[in-house]
Amino acid sequence: MSLEQVESFYEMLNLEPGVYELYYENCRQQGVLDSYHWDLKKIVAFAATFGYEFDEPELEEILFATEPVRLVSH
Secondary structure, three states: OHHHHHHHHHHHHHHOHHHHHHHHHHOEEEOHHHOEEEOHHHHHHHHHOOOOOOOHHHHHHHHOOOOOOOOOOO
């Protein structure tokens, strides 16, 4: 069930450009040399504000699967 929640969350991001912008701005963590990395804790918390329930291992399972989720760039 929770893996379906992750997939549904990313489908929603693809359909809602405004929400994607919030996701992009709020779920990244700045690394060295101006690089950015996705913060899994922030993603889980952000998704929860929209009613999606999943945890970090479930998110990792979807993100790093052999066919990862593809986001449309807005």
